[in-house]
Amino acid sequence: xxxxxxxxxxxxxxxxxxxxxxxxxxxxxxxxxxxxxxxxxxxxxxxxxxxxxxxxxxxxxxxxxxxxxxxxxxxxxxxxxxxxxxxxxxxxxxxxxxxxxxxxxxxxxxxxxxxxxxxxxxxxxxxxxxxxxxxxxxxxxxxxxxxxxxxxxxxxxxxxxxxxxxxxxxxxxxxxxxxxxxxxxxxxxxxxxxxxxxxxxxxxxxxxxxxxxxxxxxxxxxxxxxxxxxxxxxxxx
Amino acid sequence: xxxxxxxxxxxxxxxxxxxxxxxxxxxxxxxxxxxxxxxxxxxxxxxxxxxxxxxxxxxxxxxxxxxxxxxxxxxxxxxxxxxxxxxxxxxxxxxxxxxxxxxxxxxxxxxxxxxxxxxxxxxxxxxxxxxxxxxxxxxxxxxxxxxxxxxxxxxxxxxxxxxxxxxxxxxxxxxxxxxxxxxxxxxxxxxxxxxxxxxxxxxxxxxxxxxxxxxxxxxxxxxxxxxxxxxxxxxxxxxxxxxxxxxxxxxxxxxxxxxxxxxxxxxxxxxxxxxxxxxxxxxxxxxxxxxxxxxxxxxxxxxxxxxxxxxxxxxxxxxxxxxxxxxxxxxxxxxxxxxxxxxxxxxxxxxxxxxxxxxxxxxxxxxxxxx
Numbered sequence: 001x002x003x004x005x006x007x008x009x010x011x012x013x014x015x016x017x018x019x020x021x022x023x024x025x026x027x028x029x030x031x032x033x034x035x036x037x038x039x040x041x042x043x044x045x046x047x048x049x050x051x052x053x054x055x056x057x058x059x060x061x062x063x064x065x066x067x068x069x070x071x072x073x074x075x076x077x078x079x080x081x082x083x084x085x086x087x088x089x090x091x092x093x094x095x096x097x098x099x100x101x102x103x104x105x106x107x108x109x110x111x112x113x114x115x116x117x118x119x120x121x122x123x124x125x126x127x128x129x130x131x132x133x134x135x136x137x138x139x140x141x142x143x144x145x146x147x148x149x150x151x152x153x154x155x156x157x158x159x160x161x162x163x164x165x166x167x168x169x170x171x172x173x174x175x176x177x178x179x180x181x182x183x184x185x186x187x188x189x190x191x192x193x194x195x196x197x198x199x200x201x202x203x204x205x206x207x208x209x210x211x212x213x214x215x216x217x218x219x220x221x222x223x224x225x226x227x228x229x230x231x232x233x234x235x236x237x
Numbered sequence: 238x239x240x241x242x243x244x245x246x247x248x249x250x251x252x253x254x255x256x257x258x259x260x261x262x263x264x265x266x267x268x269x270x271x272x273x274x275x276x277x278x279x280x281x282x283x284x285x286x287x288x289x290x291x292x293x294x295x296x297x298x299x300x301x302x303x304x305x306x307x308x309x310x311x312x313x314x315x316x317x318x319x320x321x322x323x324x325x326x327x328x329x330x331x332x333x334x335x336x337x338x339x340x341x342x343x344x345x346x347x348x349x350x351x352x353x354x355x356x357x358x359x360x361x362x363x364x365x366x367x368x369x370x371x372x373x374x375x376x377x378x379x380x381x382x383x384x385x386x387x388x389x390x391x392x393x394x395x396x397x398x399x400x401x402x403x404x405x406x407x408x409x410x411x412x413x414x415x416x417x418x419x420x421x422x423x424x425x426x427x428x429x430x431x432x433x434x435x436x437x438x439x440x441x442x443x444x445x446x447x448x449x450x451x452x453x454x455x456x457x458x459x460x461x462x463x464x465x466x467x468x469x470x471x472x473x474x475x476x477x478x479x480x481x482x483x484x485x486x487x488x489x490x491x492x493x494x495x496x497x498x499x500x501x502x503x504x505x506x507x508x509x510x511x512x513x514x515x516x517x518x519x520x521x522x523x524x525x526x527x528x529x530x531x532x533x534x535x536x537x538x539x540x541x542x543x544x545x546x547x548x549x550x551x552x553x554x555x556x557x558x559x560x561x562x563x564x565x566x567x568x569x570x571x572x573x574x575x576x577x578x579x580x581x582x583x584x585x586x587x588x589x590x591x592x593x594x595x596x597x598x599x600x601x602x603x604x605x606x607x608x
Contacts, residue, residue: 080585081608110607115301118578122303135578137607 038070045072048082075099083138085145092180108197110137113205134208144207148179148214152225157234166234167225179214186213256572258309263317263352266309272566274306274573277351285347285354288401289364290476292343298602302577308566310341312559313348319555320352320519325470329518331511331551333478335525335539336559339599342523343476345559349521350474358472358519359415360405361460363507366480367528369394370498371487379488384451388502389488395449395503399442402456410436414468421455423448435459454506461510464517471518473510477528479539481508482547508550522551561596570601580605 043064046052055061075087086106094102117135124130134140153170156163170178183203190199206212258273260266266275282305291299299305316332323330334342353360369391382388403410415435422428427445429438438459442452464471481498488496498504511520524542526534535541539556540548562570571587574580579602580590586608594601 080583080589107607114579114606115297118301119303121578136581 041067043067043069045069045076047072047076047078049078085142086138088176089141089145089180092184105196105200109200109204110141112197112201113137113140116201116205137204140204140208144183144204144214145176145179147210148182148207148218149175150178150218150221151175152222153178154221154225154228155235157231159234159237164231164234165224165228166231167228168232168235179218182214182217183207186217189213256569256576257306262355263309263313263348264355266314266317268314270309271311271314272308272563272569274308274569277305277307279305281351281354284407285350285360285362285405287404288397289368290343290347290350290362294599294602295344302579306573307344307348307351308341308570308573309348310345310559310566312557313345316345316349316521316557317352320349323519325517325519328513328516329471329473329520331513331520331522331554333539333543333551333554333556334521334523334559335537335542335556337537337561337597338526338534339597340559340561341598342525342559346474346476346521346523350472353472353474353519354405357409357470359409359460359464359469361402361457361471361473361510362405363398363475364401365528366475366477366507369503370480370483370501371528371530373487377488379490381490382450382502385502385505387500388505389490389496389500390450390502391488392446392449395453396443396446398503399439399449399453399456403436403439403443409469410434410439415463416468417459418462423451435463450502450506454502457506457510461515461518465515467517469517473518473520473522475507475511475520475522477525478511478522479524479542479544479547480528482544482550483529483533511551562598562601563596567591567596567601570598574602574605580608582608 046055052061055064076082090099090102090106093106114135114137117133117137117140121130121133121135124133134143150170152167153174154165155168157166158164183200186203187196187200190196203212203214207214256274258266258270258275260270261275261277263275282299291305312334316334319330319332334345336342350360350362378391378393380390380392382390409415413434416432417429417435417438418431420428420431421438423441423445427441427448429441435456438452438456442449442456460469460471463469481504483498486496486498486501488501490496511522513520524537524539526537526542529542533542539551543551571580580586590601590604594604
């Protein structure tokens with residue numbers, strides 16, 4: 001932190017006075033304008049308490065203690081609620097940098113999930129049925145995304161003037177991207193009168209139950225990959 | 238180490254057990270129950286609050302929690318003890334509830350309303366003044382008043398309020414000693430005889446929506462007279478009272494002229510009621526920032542919200558501040574939310590939420606929602 005303030009002071013001193021107001025305006029809204037001009041040797045911040053504890057345990061802290069560190073972004077908090085996946089989803093929902101709205105929408109969807117699950121919980125009669133109901137909306141999100149992640153993908157590859165849809169493995173990152181994208185696509189296909197949080201909540205609950213549009217889409221893709229297995233060798237030939 | 242874990246256990250246990258009270262009658266509530274939740278019976282809720290009275294978010298909460306539980310808080314206790322101690326033969330005392338947004342003014346009012354209902358008061362309750370003056374749905378019925386020149390009637394709203402009044406005072410209206418003092422002639426064929434019971438008047442307003450506003454006006458005069466003559470004791474509760482004094486409403490006449498609050502007949506009727514020229518009554522109003530538009534929400538203090546006019550109108554009154562949760566109330570609320578599964582997660586969550594919500598009841602509830 002102190003590093004960052006020192007760096008900031010340097011910045012302000014270095015610039016001629018007429019650029020100062022512009023900088024101060026930027027500083028008010030977010031700490032640094034987009035791709036920051038931090039030199040390469042600036043370390044990424046380690047903002048989670050668990051990670052810090054790990055560092056201390058493995059006694060690597062002393063190695064990086066002297067290195068300058070980039071300031072953490074506003075969404076990188078040490079709060080108990082911090083969840084990288086939720087953050088990811090919020091960023092996918094976001095349009096034109098309106099993160100506030102995106103976050104509100106996702107949180108509202110969580111609220112809807114929670115309300116419906118709590119009501120179901122109270123309506124359930126037996127303790128076994130109650131135990132089955134998942135109440136944590138974040139867990140439901142994790143489960144929904146895990147259920148809608150594809151394991152294979154089709155790549156168009158041109159051989160002899162014909163484009164074949166060739167099945168192949170998929171990277172972890174792309175499969176996560178596809179899962180979130182499909183969930184949101186399924187949500188946007190809604191009645192005009194239904195609001196985003198409600199529909200998103202339904203989609204998440206469906207996907208967590210291994211039913212619904214998104215899971216079907218994933219299964220269709222798998223089926224297509226299975227059908228096209230004869231083309232698989234085009235991947236390397 | 239051992240003692241620490243014991244202490245921790247004891248704290249968890251006390252949290253788990255002491256957020257509820259079995260004392261469900263507000264008249265019996267005292268400092269002992271402060272910060273604890275008491276449950277209202279569903280049939281009572283239906284009778285008192287089916288046409289409004291609870292904030293919308295609280296209604297949603299009751300649905301999710303499958304019960305209606307209200308926290309016993311200091312302002313309500315103060316108010317109830319004040320009402321108990323006051324001499325009803327003196328002119329009606331006016332109480333003004335004020336506080337930040339979301340601090341629980343409406344729920345305090347609901348708690349006191351429950352007390353009044355139990356204590357046999359005739360209840361005159363306006364759930365939310367802005368519903369009349371500031372909310373303009375697609376079919377807002379407005380007409381020029383037949384009786385008062387230059388005034389505007391809101392017949393549908395008035396009729397809805399009469400239904401509310403009727404359902405809140407079902408039992409009292411059945412008793413025979415509430416009688417109309419003089420004859421009212423509505424049209425050539427319709428009139429209400431002197432000495433006919435009060436509920437015929439209310440029924441007339443509901444059936445003939447055209448006259449609803451006039452009926453409300455007359456009804457309020459009658460109620461004042463009846464309680465002054467000791468036929469009944471009256472409890473007046475008006476939520477969002479400061480809406481009557483904001484310079485403009487969102488209503489406009491067919492000729493596009495904007496309407497001032499004092500040009501609405503309902504306003505004049507209820508302002509008559511909040512004058513203290515009658516006895517045997519209690520008047521509780523709230524001054525709420527949410528009742529007026531954004532440009533007049535800088536402070537939550539009554540003098541600012543009510544303007545000079547409203548302040549002079551109510552003066553002298555007893556101000557009662559509804560504040561944020563204190564430590565004990567917050568802990569009991571946490572216990573309640575944990576019991577209802579609204580709040581989950583490790584105990585560190587509480588300190589964080591306490592900090593971010595600043596112990597504001599509504600914000601606390603809201604911030605628990607996506608967790």
